[in-house]
Amino acid sequence: MNKTSKTYDTFLRPGITIQGKWHHKQYVIIRKLGKGAIGSVYLCESNGKKAALKVSDKSASITMEVNVLKSLGKVQGRSLGPYLLDVDDWIVPGVGAFSFYVMEYIQGKTLPEYMNQRGEEWIGVFMLQLLDDLESLHEAGWVFGDLKVDNLLVTSSPARLRWVDVGGTTQVGRAIKEYTEFYDRGYWGLGTRKAEPSYDLFALVMVFLSVYHPNHFPKGQNPQAILFNRVDRVKALKPYSSCLKKALVGKYQTSAEMKQEISTVLYDLQMQKTTRSNTNSISSRRQDKSSNALEYIGLVLLALGYYLSSLLIP
Amino acid sequence: MKKGTLKQILLITDGCSNKGEDPAATAALALQQGITVNVIGILEDDQTEEPEGLQEVEEIALSGGGVSQLVYKQALSQTVQMVTKQAMTQTIQGFVNMELKQILGKEQTMEDLDPEKRGEIMEVVEDLGETSDLEVLVLIDTSASMHDKLPTVKEALIDLSISLNSRVGRNRFAIYNFPGKRKDIDKVLDWSPRLDSISSVFPKLTSGGITPTGPAIREAMYQFGKKSLLRSLRNNHEQDIENV
Numbered sequence: 001m002n003k004t005s006k007t008y009d010t011f012l013r014p015g016i017t018i019q020g021k022w023h024h025k026q027y028v029i030i031r032k033l034g035k036g037a038i039g040s041v042y043l044c045e046s047n048g049k050k051a052a053l054k055v056s057d058k059s060a061s062i063t064m065e066v067n068v069l070k071s072l073g074k075v076q077g078r079s080l081g082p083y084l085l086d087v088d089d090w091i092v093p094g095v096g097a098f099s100f101y102v103m104e105y106i107q108g109k110t111l112p113e114y115m116n117q118r119g120e121e122w123i124g125v126f127m128l129q130l131l132d133d134l135e136s137l138h139e140a141g142w143v144f145g146d147l148k149v150d151n152l153l154v155t156s157s158p159a160r161l162r163w164v165d166v167g168g169t170t171q172v173g174r175a176i177k178e179y180t181e182f183y184d185r186g187y188w189g190l191g192t193r194k195a196e197p198s199y200d201l202f203a204l205v206m207v208f209l210s211v212y213h214p215n216h217f218p219k220g221q222n223p224q225a226i227l228f229n230r231v232d233r234v235k236a237l238k239p240y241s242s243c244l245k246k247a248l249v250g251k252y253q254t255s256a257e258m259k260q261e262i263s264t265v266l267y268d269l270q271m272q273k274t275t276r277s278n279t280n281s282i283s284s285r286r287q288d289k290s291s292n293a294l295e296y297i298g299l300v301l302l303a304l305g306y307y308l309s310s311l312l313i314p
Numbered sequence: 315m316k317k318g319t320l321k322q323i324l325l326i327t328d329g330c331s332n333k334g335e336d337p338a339a340t341a342a343l344a345l346q347q348g349i350t351v352n353v354i355g356i357l358e359d360d361q362t363e364e365p366e367g368l369q370e371v372e373e374i375a376l377s378g379g380g381v382s383q384l385v386y387k388q389a390l391s392q393t394v395q396m397v398t399k400q401a402m403t404q405t406i407q408g409f410v411n412m413e414l415k416q417i418l419g420k421e422q423t424m425e426d427l428d429p430e431k432r433g434e435i436m437e438v439v440e441d442l443g444e445t446s447d448l449e450v451l452v453l454i455d456t457s458a459s460m461h462d463k464l465p466t467v468k469e470a471l472i473d474l475s476i477s478l479n480s481r482v483g484r485n486r487f488a489i490y491n492f493p494g495k496r497k498d499i500d501k502v503l504d505w506s507p508r509l510d511s512i513s514s515v516f517p518k519l520t521s522g523g524i525t526p527t528g529p530a531i532r533e534a535m536y537q538f539g540k541k542s543l544l545r546s547l548r549n550n551h552e553q554d555i556e557n558v
């Protein structure tokens with residue numbers, strides 16, 4: 001439909017080497033990772049290291065994303081989003097210039113894939129990780145904006161939820177730069193599109209609803225009732241339902257507030273499970289029990305850690 | 315750099331003009347007046363590729379210095395706000411490029427700068443996009459074939475005002491439909507800072523197969539004139555009050 005077809009894609013075959021006009025670094029294309037609204041992302045190799053390369057014919061959009069990645073790189077002690085490696089232009093003689101940037105390649109599974117394989121006990125862990133990262137981001141003066149399942153990947157050992165596409169990241173107080181309807185509180189009639197921490201917290205709830213409703217659902221006549229109903233109907237989300245509902249209607253001003261309540265829930269949950277698994281121990285198989293118990297203890301420690309740290313927050 | 319008011323006409327149509335002057339020509343005129351013309355062509359659910367009637371969509375936006383997009387009804391909301399924002403960035407980038415040419419010499423544009431400088435300039439462009447005041451005149455084709463699309467158009471416009479009113483800069487919207495009952499266009503909503511109130515005033519269908527897109531754009535252009543005049547009067551008035 002679009003006449004200015006993405007010509008760069010036709011040149012970028014596996015094995016092709018491209019070189020930047022300004023910094024002269026070379027990248028060998030391995031394969032295409034995906035395509036977004038403003039460009040394509042390729043897996044590539046440079047000096048024996050794998051990296052992800054995003055290329056587009058929209059120089060301005062690439063520049064804006066690079067600006068965001070640079071700002072995120074300045075948030076101390078955290079890797080929010082992929083690490084930025086290079087920014088340059090790639091000249092195709094007789095065709096034109098395409099802007100690109102090279103970033104850390106994040107290899108992982110999607111959130112639904114991971115949770116299907118490893119189980120629901122990870123929900124709480126990922127909620128806390130996400131809230132932790134959002135807290136740092138918000139404190140640095142930014143809001144994620146386009147928070148959605150597609151923009152998250154779980155890397156393994158240790159399991160960590162990472163952000164891949166940070167193109168929607170917006171300075172606090174401005175209009176959200178990029179959003180996806182299903183995750184957008186404006187679409188659901190539950191708030192503005194102003195970049196505030198509560199905007200991300202709404203989207204966070206929608207991320208976990210999406211895991212259980214991969215095909216999403218319509219907003220209907222009474223969007224808030226629909227959302228509350230969906231939260232209640234997912235068994236795995238049930239323990240967190242009161243927190244999730246508060247986030248949906250914008251009751252939390254900061255991620256820290258939500259994190260504190262979620263970790264309290266998680267802590268109670270783990271305590272219940274530990275006592276239950278102890279009393280059930282005679283009937284359950286020995287091997288099963290010991291490995292489960294190990295996992296529970298790990299999670300209890302984790303929850304306890306978050307719980308204690310949340311108490312330190314005034 | 316001076317912060318100004320960006321002016322846009324947003325034309326929403328599903329067909330080709332068939333009366334009056336060439337809409338691309340009036341769009342070019344609007345651009346001369348500092349008004350950008352964006353066009354959204356709504357596709358029928360069963361249409362694929364580029365249908366005959368919608369070919370002029372891209373042409374109008376090109377000569378109007380704006381952005382165009384063909385879209386199915388379901389994706390209208392996201393498209394409307396994307397097109398509006400893209401056009402704002404495009405216009406501001408145009409100003410910035412003009413300034414750059416003055417500073418750097420004739421054939422320099424942003425793309426000729428190294429990525430670091432480009433990044434700094436893009437920050438300025440984004441700042442301006444966020445803080446500039448914006449005036450959008452929405453021009454809706456209400457000829458018979460638009461019948462089943464109007465409820466979606468209405469939703470998309472309410473959504474647009476949610477997006478734009480989340481910005482730091484101020485907004486004003488006006489809605490006109492064409493063809494009008496007796497004139498080329500009819501006013502649906504006068505200049506107003508939000509669009510939440512449109513539910514009650516949304517246009518009824520104009521029957522018949524006339525689509526005077528060119529004349530409609532011309533008329534729309536004049537609506538900015540009147541209003542700017544009014545506002546400059548009002549601003550003076552406000553100043554007087556402040557001075558007292």
Ligand SMILES: Nc1ncnc2c1ncn2[C@@H]1O[C@H](COP(=O)(O)OP(=O)(O)OP(=O)(O)O)[C@@H](O)[C@H]1O
Binds near residue numbers: 034037104106151165
């Ligand atoms: N650093 C990265 N490491 C691994 N995969 C990545 C990386 N960046 C992007 N991808 C993958 O590439 C694909 C395209 O990503 P991209 O950021 O272009 O857009 P998107 O999220 O699909 O859409 P949009 O541009 O509209 O936000 C995605 O599927 C994403 O998972």
